[in-house]
Amino acid sequence: MRILGIDPGYGIVGYGVVEKLGNKITYVGHGAITTEKGEHFEDRLDYIYSQVNEIIEKYNPELVAVESLYFYKNVKTAIYVGEARGVILLAIKHSNIPFVEFTPHQVKLTVTGYGRAEKTQIQKVMKILLKLDEIPKPDDAADALAIAWCAAVSGSDYSSQKKNTK
Template sequence: MRILGIDPGLATTGYGVIDYHKNQFQAVQYGVIRTNSKTSMPQRLSIINANLKEVILRYEPDVMAVEELFFNTNAKTAMLVGQARGVVLLTATMEGIETYEYTPLQVKQGVAGYGRAEKKQIQLMVKTLLNLKELPKPDDAADALAIAMCHAHTGNFCNVFKV
């Protein structure tokens, strides 16, 4: 199964593509989609859409796993991330990909076995489980790989938006 993990953000959207077969992981590709803060909001959302569509067409994932919005004290930031997340969900739906959502706690639990694991612990587990030579960078890409791995471990126990 090929899984596309997404860590949505307006300035930086992380993506990670993994293959999962017989309880084995293999990293296919990972990176980020960046938008410039000086660009208009509609254009930034369009950039996320176009680049994500390109990733989907290039790597042909079977499913996509997306991190749910974690609402912190900054409502403005949450709204901006929510808009980027909406574009991610819409792009997957338009491309016919089943999309699953996971909370940060579920991702940590699925990758490190502990829902309160620190970011560094998650990055080390991603590196180890994917047999990478170094920690995946930037952090948004590492998070996206973790989200994809979480789906591989817990995919039968989540909410799904079917196309």
């Protein structure tokens, strides 16, 4: 099963792809969608939407795992991330691929065994688990790989999950 993990944002959206065959999880790819601060926000959302569609088309995942929103100190940032997450979920729905959500705490706990792990810990563990030559960059892509890993090891049978309908 090919799994696409997405770490939502509006400045940077991280993505990571893993393949699970039996109990073996292997690295497929990772990267980031970036938008410029000076662009109109609706143009940034449109770009994120189109790029998520391209990533889905390129990697052809059978499942998408998305990090759920968590508490933000800055309400404006939380709203922007929520809006970006909305267009990401819309792209997934239009692709008719099942998706799951994980909290940051669930991802950290699954990957490192500690729910309050630092970003650097996540990066180092993903490098080891996926047998990468270097730490995945940017941080958002490492987080996305961790989200995909979390879905891969969660033990749920997503093959029977109902797909989104258009």
